Amino acid sequence: MPEAIEIRQLTKKFQLGWRRGTMTAVDALDMTVREGEVFGLLGPNGSGKSTTLKILLGLVSPTSGSASIFGESCHRVETHRLIGYLPENPYFYNYLTGEETLRFFGELTGLSGKLLRQRSGELLDLVGLADGRQKRRLRGYSKGMLQRIGLAQALIHDPEILFLDEPTAGVDPVGSREIRDLILELKKRGKTILLCSHLLEQVQEVCDHICVLHCGKKILDGRMEELAPVQNRYSVTMENITPENLAKIEAEIARLGGRVLETGHPTTTLEKLFLEAVEKAGPTHES
Numbered sequence: 001m002p003e004a005i006e007i008r009q010l011t012k013k014f015q016l017g018w019r020r021g022t023m024t025a026v027d028a029l030d031m032t033v034r035e036g037e038v039f040g041l042l043g044p045n046g047s048g049k050s051t052t053l054k055i056l057l058g059l060v061s062p063t064s065g066s067a068s069i070f071g072e073s074c075h076r077v078e079t080h081r082l083i084g085y086l087p088e089n090p091y092f093y094n095y096l097t098g099e100e101t102l103r104f105f106g107e108l109t110g111l112s113g114k115l116l117r118q119r120s121g122e123l124l125d126l127v128g129l130a131d132g133r134q135k136r137r138l139r140g141y142s143k144g145m146l147q148r149i150g151l152a153q154a155l156i157h158d159p160e161i162l163f164l165d166e167p168t169a170g171v172d173p174v175g176s177r178e179i180r181d182l183i184l185e186l187k188k189r190g191k192t193i194l195l196c197s198h199l200l201e202q203v204q205e206v207c208d209h210i211c212v213l214h215c216g217k218k219i220l221d222g223r224m225e226e227l228a229p230v231q232n233r234y235s236v237t238m239e240n241i242t243p244e245n246l247a248k249i250e251a252e253i254a255r256l257g258g259r260v261l262e263t264g265h266p267t268t269t270l271e272k273l274f275l276e277a278v279e280k281a282g283p284t285h286e287s
């Protein structure tokens with residue numbers, strides 16, 4: 001069974017113009033994305049993430065190396081049918097409603113009639129816009145709603161793989177959490193997802209595997225469960241412990257050859273505090 005995405009020794013050099021030579025945006029990259037994975041492609045600005053996505057989408061041709069989707073070269077037009085794409089700054093027609101937008105993109109992929117209506121209805125439901133807001137024009141949509149209609153647009157032809165380039169850029173924490181939940185729901189439905197994002201906390205929550213690029217080269221690659229834990233450390237969270245008993249436990253750990261590195265009260269995250277406060281305050285103008 002071929003891998004969902006396989007990239008071998010992929011290199012892209014851009015010509016910078018007369019006497020300025022070339023710049024290497026992607027440098028001998030090897031990368032494998034398995035079917036059903038949420039894969040995070042990370043790296044600082046200008047590290048080559050978008051160029052890699054554009055090569056996979058057939059929008060940019062590589063200087064050398066290969067990239068395939070389920071075993072088929074990504075140059076082949078038929079391969080593109082397997083991919084759904086939400087760009088970093090999607091362009092939508094402001095005067096179309098959410099429903100019309102999905103119909104428009106659906107027709108571009110060759111869908112029509114009952115199947116298109118059914119698919120569009122299911123997707124509006126999935127992204128939480130089937131509550132009347134699908135009848136509103138996009139110019140009245142917030143950034144979060146636009147990203148959700150963008151996600152529905154990327155899924156309209158029922159692709160196997162989804163490319164999400166900064167899906168939560170400019171979206172508030174509540175909207176970001178909804179998009180994160182949608183990504184997890186799509187993973188549950190068997191989609192393979194390639195995600196580019198600078199929001200590392202969110203990447204850690206949804207990704208099974210990450211690859212970090214730097215100046216076009218891979219500098220880190222692995223499964224989250226292998227990379228994230230600090231292997232020689234262990235943490236325990238206790239309740240109802242007196243300072244005297246804590247001192248006894250620390251002494252026992254020292255006697256067994258271990259060392260207590262940190263004690264104190266665990267903190268919550270700012271995201272959690274924000275979400276709890278907003279939820280308590282009730283519906284927003286967008287709800």
Ligand SMILES: Nc1ncnc2c1ncn2[C@@H]1O[C@H](COP(=O)(O)OP(=O)(O)OP(=O)(O)O)[C@@H](O)[C@H]1O
Nearest residue numbers: 014015023025043044045046047048049050051052
């Ligand atoms: N068409 C082009 N011509 C010349 N240089 C380009 C072209 N496209 C991209 N580059 C350069 O290639 C490098 C990689 O760009 P790329 O957009 O792939 O990075 P990125 O990791 O997606 O960055 P960001 O996080 O800012 O989106 C950058 O230095 C960029 O300026």
